[in-house]
Amino acid sequence: MALDKTEVEKxxxxxxxxxxxxxxxxxxxxxxxxLTLIDQMQSVDTExxxxxxxxxxLVQRLxxxxxxxxxxxxxxxxxxxxxxxxxxxxxxxxx
Amino acid sequence: xxxxxVIGLEVHVSLxxxxxxxxGSSTKFGAQPNTQASIFDCALPGTLPVLNEExxxxxxxxxxxxxxxxxxxxxxxRKNYFYPDLPKGYQVTQLDFPTxxxxxxxxxxxxxxxxxxxVTRAHIEENAGKSLHEEFSGMxxxxxxxxxxxxxxxxxEPEITCAEEAVAYLKKLHTIIRYLDISDAxxxxxxxxxxxxxxxxxxxxxxxxxxAEIKNINSFRFVEKAIHSEVARQQEILEDGGRIxxxxxxxxxxxxxxxxxxxxxxANDYRYFPEPDLLPVxxxxxxxxxxxxxxxxxxxxxxxxxxxxYSLSNxxxxxxxxxxxxxxxxxxxxxxxxxxxxAANWVxxxxxxxxxxxxxxxxxxxxxxERLATLIARxxxxxxxxxxxxxxxxxxxxxxxxxxxxxxxxxxxxxxDSGEIEKLVLEVIENNPIQVQQxxxxxxxxxxxxxxxxxxxxxxKANPAQVNELLREKMQ
Numbered sequence: 001m002a003l004d005k006t007e008v009e010k011x012x013x014x015x016x017x018x019x020x021x022x023x024x025x026x027x028x029x030x031x032x033x034x035l036t037l038i039d040q041m042q043s044v045d046t047e048x049x050x051x052x053x054x055x056x057x058l059v060q061r062l063x064x065x066x067x068x069x070x071x072x073x074x075x076x077x078x079x080x081x082x083x084x085x086x087x088x089x090x091x092x093x094x095x
Numbered sequence: 096x097x098x099x100x101v102i103g104l105e106v107h108v109s110l111x112x113x114x115x116x117x118x119g120s121s122t123k124f125g126a127q128p129n130t131q132a133s134i135f136d137c138a139l140p141g142t143l144p145v146l147n148e149e150x151x152x153x154x155x156x157x158x159x160x161x162x163x164x165x166x167x168x169x170x171x172x173r174k175n176y177f178y179p180d181l182p183k184g185y186q187v188t189q190l191d192f193p194t195x196x197x198x199x200x201x202x203x204x205x206x207x208x209x210x211x212x213x214v215t216r217a218h219i220e221e222n223a224g225k226s227l228h229e230e231f232s233g234m235x236x237x238x239x240x241x242x243x244x245x246x247x248x249x250x251x252e253p254e255i256t257c258a259e260e261a262v263a264y265l266k267k268l269h270t271i272i273r274y275l276d277i278s279d280a281x282x283x284x285x286x287x288x289x290x291x292x293x294x295x296x297x298x299x300x301x302x303x304x305x306x307a308e309i310k311n312i313n314s315f316r317f318v319e320k321a322i323h324s325e326v327a328r329q330q331e332i333l334e335d336g337g338r339i340x341x342x343x344x345x346x347x348x349x350x351x352x353x354x355x356x357x358x359x360x361x362a363n364d365y366r367y368f369p370e371p372d373l374l375p376v377x378x379x380x381x382x383x384x385x386x387x388x389x390x391x392x393x394x395x396x397x398x399x400x401x402x403x404x405y406s407l408s409n410x411x412x413x414x415x416x417x418x419x420x421x422x423x424x425x426x427x428x429x430x431x432x433x434x435x436x437x438a439a440n441w442v443x444x445x446x447x448x449x450x451x452x453x454x455x456x457x458x459x460x461x462x463x464x465e466r467l468a469t470l471i472a473r474x475x476x477x478x479x480x481x482x483x484x485x486x487x488x489x490x491x492x493x494x495x496x497x498x499x500x501x502x503x504x505x506x507x508x509x510x511x512d513s514g515e516i517e518k519l520v521l522e523v524i525e526n527n528p529i530q531v532q533q534x535x536x537x538x539x540x541x542x543x544x545x546x547x548x549x550x551x552x553x554x555x556k557a558n559p560a561q562v563n564e565l566l567r568e569k570m571q
Contacts, residue, residue: 014364016177053170053192053369060374065112065149068119069133076137077129086128087236090179093226 117144163198180224193218213252405435431468
C-alpha cells in the first residue's frame with residue numbers, strides 16, 4: 001500500500017506535526033515502507049491466533065480508591081509559560 | 096408525507112469515586128482551580144495510569160443492574176485529539192471491549208404502558224478539564240481539576256421514537272443511577288450530560304435517515320424541546336427537497352432552535368488505538384456475582400413490592416419509587432404511622448407539593464418522615480381531623496416543635512365531647528330552619544350543608560362523624 005502526498009499532509013495535520021515541503025517526500029517513502037511491512041504481516045495466516053491488546057501477557061492491576069496526591073499547583077505552575085488566578089493560560093481557543 | 100423519528104441517546108455520568116480514574120487526585124467538587132491536578136493529570140512525561148478499582152466496580156454495578164453482558168476482559172484505547180483541556184492529547188476510553196455490553200431499561204410512558212429500550216453498551220472513560228474563555232484578554236484559562244475524573248458513557252440503541260420516550264428513558268436511567276449510588280447524576284451540575292442523535296425517515300421504512308447529534312444538553316426539559324425543534328427542522332428540509340448533513344449541533348434554549356457547531360476540519364478522525372500504558376482488565380464470574388449480591392432493591396422491584404405490601408395503586412407506587420430518598424421516606428411514614436394509604440397520599444401530594452413549591456429536594460425537607468408519621472397517627476386516633484391536619488402540616492414547615500405540642504398550643508384538638516357537639520348541633524338547627532324543614536321533607540343531601548355549618552362553627556375541630564350522627568338524631 002502506497003501513500004500519496006496529500007494523505008501524509010493530512011496525517012501530519014492531525015498529529016499537529018509540521019513537515020516542510022522538502023521533507024514530505026522522504027516521510028511519504030518511510031511511511032509507505034512501514035505500510036508495506038504491515039501488508040506483509042497481514043498476509044500471514046492468523047486464523048488460530050487470539051487477538052492481542054497488549055504485548056505483555058499480563059492483567060491490569062488496580063488501585064484502591066484513595067486520595068494519595070497532594071496539591072502541587074504552585075510547583076507545577078512554575079513550569080507553565082503563563083498562569084493566572086490558579087489557571088494555566090493558553091492562546092485563546094474557541095469552537 | 097408522514098415521518099417517524101429515530102432517537103439514540105449517549106449519556107455521560109460522572110462516577111462518584113473519591114479519587115480520579117487513573118490517579119490519586121481528589122475529585123471533590125468546587126475546589127480551587129488546579130489544586131486537584133497531579134503530575135499525571137497534567138500529563139508530565141514519565142507518569143503512568145493505574146486504574147481505580149471502585150470506578151470499575153461502579154461500571155459493573157450499573158451493568159448488572161440493567162441485565163447487561165459484562166465484559167470479562169475490557170481494553171482501554173486512546174482517542175486522539177488536540178485541545179488544551181486534554182493535556183495528554185488523547186482521552187483514555189474503551190472502544191471495542193467495553194466493561195458493559197448489551198442490556199436494557201424498561202420505561203413507563205405517560206399512558207401507563209411500558210417499553211423496553213435497549214442499551215448498546217456502557218464504557219469507562221476519563222473526563223477532560225475545563226476551559227474558561229471569558230476573563231483573560233486574548234488567552235484561555237485552563238482548570239485541570241476535572242481532567243481524569245471517571246465517566247461512564249451509556250449508549251442507547253436507536254429505539255427511541257419520540258421526545259417523551261427519550262425523557263422517560265433519561266429519567267429511568269437517572270433513577271437507577273441514584274439507586275445504585277454510583278453518581279449524583281445532577282444534570283444542572285454536569286454530573287449527568289446527554290448527547291442526542293436524531294434522524295427522521297418516511298413512516299414505515301426501515302433504513303435510517305442521516306442523523307444530527309445535539310451535544311451536551313443539561314436538563315430533561317431541554318432534551319424534550321431540543322428533539323421537537325430538531326425534528327421540525329429536519330422535516331422542513333426534507334419536505335423542501337433538501338438533504339440532511341451529518342453534523343454536530345447545539346441547542347439554543349433561548350431561541351428554541353438547534354444550530355450547527357462549527358464542524359471540525361476532519362470530523363471523527365480520532366485514530367483510536369489500544370492504550371499501551373494499560374493492560375487488559377480482567378474480572379471473573381465470582382467478581383460479577385459479588386457485585387450482583389450487593390445490588391440494592393431497584394425501582395421496578397420496589398414498585399412491585401409497594402403495590403403488594405402497602406396496597407398502593409400502580410400510579411402512587413410509581414411516583415413514590417421515582418427517587419430512592421422518597422421511597423425510603425415513604426416507608427418510614429407508612430411503617431411508623433401504621434396507615435400506608437394515608438402515608439402515600441400525604442407524601443405524594445402534600446409533602447411533594449410543598450417541596451416543589453419551595454424548590455426543595457426531599458433530602459432538604461423541613462418535615463422529617465417520623466414527624467409526618469406522627470401527624471398521620473393523630474388523624475388515625477381522632478385527635479385531629481384530616482382538614483385540621485393540613486393546618487398542622489403548614490405550621491410544621493417552620494415550627495420544629497413536636498406535632499403534639501403544635502396541636503396543643505394552637506388548640507386544634509378535635510372536639511369529641513358529646514355535650515359540646517350537642518350545643519353546636521342545636522345552634523345550627525335553630526339558625527337554619529329552612530334547611531331543617533327540607534331535610535325533614537326527605538331532602539337527604541341537605542345534611543351535608545348542616546354538617547358543614549357545624550364544622551364551621553367549631554372552626555373545623557368537631558368530629559364530623561359525631562356531628563352527622565347527632566344532627567340526624569335531633570332532627571328526627
